[in-house]
Amino acid sequence: MDLSTKYMGLKLKHPIVASSSPLSDSLEGIKILEDSGASAIVMYSLFEEQIRRDNEAFDFFLQSGTESFAESLNYFPHYDIAHKGPDQYLNLVRKAVEATDIPIIASLNGVTNEGWIDYAKQIQQAGASAIELNVYFIPTDLAMTPDVVEQDYFDILKAVKSAVSIPVAMKLSPFFSSTGNMAKRLDEQGVDALVLFNRFYQPDINLETLTIDPHTELSTPAEIRLPLLWIAVLYGQIKASLAASRGVHSATEVIKYLMVGADVVMVASILMKNGPRYLQVLLNETEKWLSARGYHSLNEVRGVMSRQKVKDPGAFERINYIKVLESFENPFASGITRNSNINIHR
């Protein structure tokens, strides 16, 4: 079975890629991901806020003298000096590139133009095969218009593309008023891959303490629906590679994503839950499913269920929405015939 694929020009043995997560925050973790069968690794993100805190910490040390070191650590509560600073990040990229035989994709989350540009350049110098731009921005300012939000994505892409020669992927938000058009315009401006989608932190409320609860959950397989729709729509319509990122917990999701047209399928939550060795299970099960149905290569499956290829493209659109709603019956209407086993008096 030839499972090889190409992702933004990188040749991969198969389409299952380790998505950005804490599993790649040490050399040991990166080697385990490779041993477990990842065809490429997207490293956890380098956040510009951390870079800035690093610089502030540095200035603080210079101004205050070394005796205030302990104090300054208190000043930055929970600051994990061991892992998260830019020097540690770039060192880890360097070591990971030396120690592995698979592409190492660094992930960058910037704030300012200089942050995106300077660190993208240093990531390239450290030997990364590509950069994934983790554009994580929630426009809570009600005065901010959509064109301003969108322009931000174009500016970041332009700045990074002009600073590096390695491929550049962008992890997108699903929350655009015209997601397809946004993808098309990013494609026209040279993005090498789109990662669909970023999973935004959505705060909850703790009713006991009446505080905002920053706790976030791991994904569930039900979350594949939104990326599935957009990959199906974009397949064959843009040059950029398509990476599916969300809700892959078994080979079922891997195969569905490939069938709508994903070039690679990225995995994080289930590896956090079951351990990185679960990559091997995903790969074996995917291969087993495909060969049992007579497929010999990935090219035979990719895109067969995309909007371009299915007999009824309307299945992806509004017309089907109406059919879906019509297919439901009210189980509590008088003369219940369906679902009569629902015991509402329990």
Ligand SMILES: Cc1cc2nc3c(=O)[nH]c(=O)nc-3n(C[C@H](O)[C@H](O)[C@H](O)COP(=O)(O)O)c2cc1C
């Ligand atoms: C614990 C955890 C940490 C993550 N850290 C990052 C990160 O640093 N940068 C990033 O772009 N995505 C990060 N992600 C998002 C994942 O890369 C992925 O896009 C998302 O979780 C959806 O995939 P999944 O359903 O397989 O988890 C993180 C996810 C988890 C669960």
